[in-house]
Amino acid sequence: ATLGGWLGGALQWHFAGLWLLLVNGLLYLGLNLTTGRLWRKFFPVGPRGVARDLAAALRGKLSHADPRHYNQVQRLAYLFVIADITVLVLSGLVLWKSVQFDTLRTLLGGYEFARRIHFFAMALLVAFVAVHLVMVALVPRSLIAMIRGK
Numbered sequence: 001a002t003l004g005g006w007l008g009g010a011l012q013w014h015f016a017g018l019w020l021l022l023v024n025g026l027l028y029l030g031l032n033l034t035t036g037r038l039w040r041k042f043f044p045v046g047p048r049g050v051a052r053d054l055a056a057a058l059r060g061k062l063s064h065a066d067p068r069h070y071n072q073v074q075r076l077a078y079l080f081v082i083a084d085i086t087v088l089v090l091s092g093l094v095l096w097k098s099v100q101f102d103t104l105r106t107l108l109g110g111y112e113f114a115r116r117i118h119f120f121a122m123a124l125l126v127a128f129v130a131v132h133l134v135m136v137a138l139v140p141r142s143l144i145a146m147i148r149g150k
Contacts, residue, residue, distance in 0.1 A: 015096060018089065018092050018093075018096070021085060021088070021089060022089050025082075025085050025086070025089065029082065041070055041075070041078075042070070042075045042078055042079055043075070045072055045075040045076050045079065046072070049072035050072045050073055050076050052072070053071040053072040053073045054072075054073050057071075057073060068145070077128065077131075080124075080128070081125065081128050084121050084124050084125055084128070085125065087117060087121045088118065088121045088122060088125065090104060090108070091108055091114045091115075091117045091118035091121060092118055094108055094111065094114040094118075095111070095114060095115060095118060098111050098114075
């Protein structure tokens with residue numbers, strides 16, 4: 001079974017996903033910037049705090065008392081995924097309309113290198129989702145907080 005029924009149709013679904021990701025990302029980022037949530041939830045983040053929280057998580061000692069509070073590892077992961085999705089969209093634009101986005105293509109090291117960037121950025125996003133699923137399985141009440149937004 002193929003999405004779209006043929007290669008061109010599958011590509012159209014892929015491009016539709018690009019626009020959904022772009023619009024959703026811009027809305028998310030815009031709301032977070034205008035409400036100040038971005039600064040409250042994701043900063044400060046530093047190497048010492050990340051190392052401390054990562055060590056506590058690996059020992060199973062990381063507190064999950066308040067799911068509204070992000071630890072340093074979560075903050076870094078969420079900031080990373082924002083940057084990763086930005087790279088995905090920009091590299092996707094180069095792959096889609098290489099001639100129209102000539103400057104962006106050059107900045108990304110050419111068409112072939114943009115393909116590699118796009119592939120690895122997608123692999124990192126899939127890894128982020130996989131880790132998220134594992135964490136929800138380990139701390140199930142966090143799923144309720146994600147769904148309710150509280």
